[in-house]
Amino acid sequence: MELNLIRQEINELTLVSKDPNTLIQTLLEIISQRLQIQVGLWIPLENFPNVSYDTLNLLDSSQLASLEESIKIILLSNSSSEPEKKRSVLAYLQENFDLPYWEICPISAVDSQGWLILGSKWNLGWNHQLEETLATPFCLAIKTAKLQYQTQKNERYKRLQQQVIEVIHNSQDLETILQSAIADTAQALNVTRGVVFMLRYSEPTFSSRRQFSNPDITVQGLTQWAQTSELETELTSFPLTESANFLQAWQQAPTPLSLISLSNQSTEPSCLKMPYSMPSWLITPLMGTSRGNPDSQMVLGLLLLQNQTIRKWQQEEQEIVSWVSTQASTAIIHNKTLQRVQSLVDERTSQLQRSLDVQAKLYETSRHQVQQLEELNQLKDDFLATISHELNTPLATMKMAIQMLQKPELSPERQRVYLNILDQEWQREHNLIKDLLTLQKIDNEGLSLQVQSIYLKELLTSLGEEMTTKWQRKNLGFILNDETNLAEEEVLQLYSDLESVRRVFAELMNNAGKYSSEQTTVEVVISQSDYHWIMISVSNIGHGISPAEQGYIFERFRRGKGATQKAIPGTGLGLALVKSLVEHLHGTIDVDSEYSADGLGKTTFYVTLPKSLNNV
Structure with a gap:
């Protein structure tokens, strides 16, 4: 009678349930409470959450998860018959629970397989009766939950596809795209961790990958996502041959590699090892462009999903991950x-x-x-x-x-x-x-210099007297100043070419008089800043030379506009000849002029000559 009531409650609950997880959990609680049992377990053999009920608090959550996974490993064993599985599960339960009586019921229908396990302090004695009574309503409830679960899963997959397409459309940064893709995929499939790895080839391999057992390929971790930060590892690079699972996934690409209960992870590279066991792996290759033969198609990278509990990777899950890998x-x-x-x-x-x-x-x-x-x-x-x-x-x-x-x-x-x-x-x-x-x-051959003693003051005085005669019409004066500070008994002498020196200062003094304003004075100053050098400056007062014209007055046949406009006679050769002669005497010549429209600007030419050409 009690079983019929339970059956009726299960049917009523199935009709009103909206959430698959709540439905199975409530069913297990109803069965456990009505039959007054202490532990209830529902272990599905498909990709569906385990459900447990424990009134005695015999195990904490981590111990319970380990227990459920161990039972699932036993039940998924293909080598054992159903009675053998029951005996193995019973032995395992009696070893880990302090309960004497257990009912182990396989619940099997189309698309719904699992085991209902009930533990009690006393003998229920129902066995086949329990299976026969609860199988149909329980299978119906499981199918309903599975349908609801599938609907939610389809919605997650659809949302996943939208998110992946959106991030690819909106972002140009590859790492951002791959980070979003792995994070969204891991969350949609409710897995513990996801990582994207890229492959770097020393030499591209275009023949069949299955023929290569020792390829020279480096695996580089690019980005990861995990349910908690403590499940993340430092992403490093390692040779592909260091991971047997990655090598197998590379060889069998483009087909994903599904690992349901990977027990030995100690030989894997450090970035694949976790603080907690990750028994279930799904490795999906990221493929390059097609070359006709899938075996010769380049593998760009690997997309790894790891789960902390044992799960069978469903075909639809592998398909959605393959779709994500194609987009990536x-x-x-x-x-x-x-x-x-x-x-x-x-x-x-x-x-x-x-x-x-x-x-x-x-x-x-x-x-x-x-x-x-x-x-x-x-x-x-x-x-x-x-x-x-x-x-x-x-x-x-x-x-x-x-x-x-x-x-x-x-x-x-x-x-x-x-x-x-x-x-x-x-x-x-x-x-x-x-x-x-x-x-x-x-220009062609240079002048032959006749070095001789030149009494500079006498030469300049003589030139000044000659020029004064020419300057009478403009009433110009002439002054010669000696600033060398020589003693009276000393005579200022140059050892240079007399003809060249004379022509230099004759031209400069002639120009000074030519461009001087009337009733002004031409001044010649001799100075000595260094023992080996003499500076002679020739100054006059006039309109001066504009800054623009100062740049080319030493060029041949170039004359200032003022000279041309005022019809001052000249060829434009004088200063060019002076500069050539000064340089020939190993000296320098410079000009400083203040342009003045009213004729009051001062222009000074500075000639620096060595005191003796014999020392140059």
């Missing part, structure tokens, strides 16, 4: 392709940038050359115009003087005037030609 493999291939494309784009961009830089430099060089050619062409025009003017003007003047001298009625006084003009213009023409020839000679 596609993401890996896509990522590597993007990296190669990006690398190629970067290389091409770099090449293009270098090409553009070269073209820009060539363009800038060409533009600069064109600009130089234009400047040179302008200089040539200016030179030709200047030389033409400087050569023709004296010739025209000389021709006019000759024509006047040919007149018979010309008085002796006028003859002397025209003879002086003829002499001056000849001297002007001679100096111009002489300057050109001197520059040409310096």
